[in-house]
Amino acid sequence: MFPRRTIVLIHCTYGRYLVEGCPDVTEIVCAEPNVFMLPQLRAAAARCEAQRTAAGGKALRIVVHHGTAEQWLATEAASGAFDACVIFLVLCSVGDPQNLVALLHDRALRPGGRLIFHEHVAPTSAIHRAVFAAMQPLWGLFGDGCQLSRNTASNVRTAAPWASFTMLWQLGGPIPHAAAEAVKA
Numbered sequence: 001m002f003p004r005r006t007i008v009l010i011h012c013t014y015g016r017y018l019v020e021g022c023p024d025v026t027e028i029v030c031a032e033p034n035v036f037m038l039p040q041l042r043a044a045a046a047r048c049e050a051q052r053t054a055a056g057g058k059a060l061r062i063v064v065h066h067g068t069a070e071q072w073l074a075t076e077a078a079s080g081a082f083d084a085c086v087i088f089l090v091l092c093s094v095g096d097p098q099n100l101v102a103l104l105h106d107r108a109l110r111p112g113g114r115l116i117f118h119e120h121v122a123p124t125s126a127i128h129r130a131v132f133a134a135m136q137p138l139w140g141l142f143g144d145g146c147q148l149s150r151n152t153a154s155n156v157r158t159a160a161p162w163a164s165f166t167m168l169w170q171l172g173g174p175i176p177h178a179a180a181e182a183v184k185a
């Protein structure tokens with residue numbers, strides 16, 4: 001469960017899981033640079049807020065920032081007081097994931113705050129990696145710059161001086177995924 005405030009970089013369509021499963025969350029920030037994603041994101045944010053109201057729970061405010069997370073982190077709103085940062089399928093697409101994670105650590109999370117991610121990651125087998133390398137040009141072109149072979153877990157672990165870093169799960173298959181939690185000291 002997430003506590004009081006959460007910054008999410010996930011697509012807010014998935015934000016409903018935070019709304020349903022985390023009744024104490026009262027503020028969510030979504031940063032999205034792609035203008036074509038914004039209408040869907042804003043509609044999902046409004047649905048999440050309405051769902052909370054209808055359920056009679058704590059008021060929920062979802063702020064949709066049009067721009068990169070890095071741009072949002074440069075504003076005063078990134079108060080260093082957020083309890084959690086949830087990243088779902090975004091670090092594959094940002095220009096410099098380690099820089100973004102370091103900024104989230106330094107500028108958004110409070111001490112003891114948690115960064116949690118679920119991302120698709122580089123495969124372990126050499127053949128699989130070669131297939132991904134061949135697919136990458138077209139994949140990136142049609143996937144808004146998405147990178148298939150990032151070592152996201154180690155990128156996050158080494159991006160900041162975390163108090164702890166815990167792998168939550170690693171899934172194989174055609175597109176391997178990993179999830180982990182890092183806690184700020």
Ligand SMILES: C[S@@+](CC[C@H](N)C(=O)[O-])C[C@H]1O[C@@H](n2cnc3c(N)ncnc32)[C@H](O)[C@@H]1O
Nearest residue numbers: 010011031032033034068069088089090093094
């Ligand atoms: C692979 S898509 C996934 C979208 C969404 N998380 C989902 O699961 O449907 C990657 C998303 O990351 C966004 N993105 C890329 N760079 C970003 C950045 N610097 N800050 C915030 N979002 C970014 C893209 O615009 C895109 O919406």
